[in-house]
Amino acid sequence: MNRTPEEQEQREPLAEQEPRDLPYNVFAKTCPSRGTLEHVTGRWGALTLGALSEGSLRFNELRRRVDGVSEKMLSQTLHALERDGLVHREAQPVNPPRVDYELTPLGHEVARRLLGLIRFVEGRMDDVLTARERYDGTRGGL
Numbered sequence: 001m002n003r004t005p006e007e008q009e010q011r012e013p014l015a016e017q018e019p020r021d022l023p024y025n026v027f028a029k030t031c032p033s034r035g036t037l038e039h040v041t042g043r044w045g046a047l048t049l050g051a052l053s054e055g056s057l058r059f060n061e062l063r064r065r066v067d068g069v070s071e072k073m074l075s076q077t078l079h080a081l082e083r084d085g086l087v088h089r090e091a092q093p094v095n096p097p098r099v100d101y102e103l104t105p106l107g108h109e110v111a112r113r114l115l116g117l118i119r120f121v122e123g124r125m126d127d128v129l130t131a132r133e134r135y136d137g138t139r140g141g142l
Contacts, residue, residue: 036084044069044077046114049103052087053111056102086110 024033039045044066051057051065063074078101081087086107092098103111121128 039080039084040110044073048077049111049114052103056100058100
């Protein structure tokens with residue numbers, strides 16, 4: 001398949017597009033950045049960060065916004081994102097207790113980049129669905 005120079009540039013590994021003078025390497029299995037990448041790009045992490053990019057939310061508001069997440073999974077996700085410094089948990093000293101979650105400055109930076117990917121995927125879903133139909137038609141589907 002012949003590719004234009006622009007298409008070839010898009011296919012170059014990121015490592016060849018940008019200089020890497022970083023002390024971490026997500027491709028190394030023992031690198032701590034791999035765990036953070038999993039927290040950010042996992043289904044619930046990505047959706048939680050995206051939802052919190054809209055502003056501070058209480059737990060149940062966040063659970064309603066991230067449709068389909070269980071209470072347990074949302075709690076685990078929030079703990080992981082808080083530990084990574086992406087989410088701030090603010091407990092209000094009131095009765096009944098009130099806990100708000102919001103993105104930290106680092107969380108906002110990560111969410112901004114993640115939302116770009118989310119918007120790209122949403123914008124290309126017609127192409128994805130067409131590719132799935134073509135695949136399923138030739139291979140019998142999932």
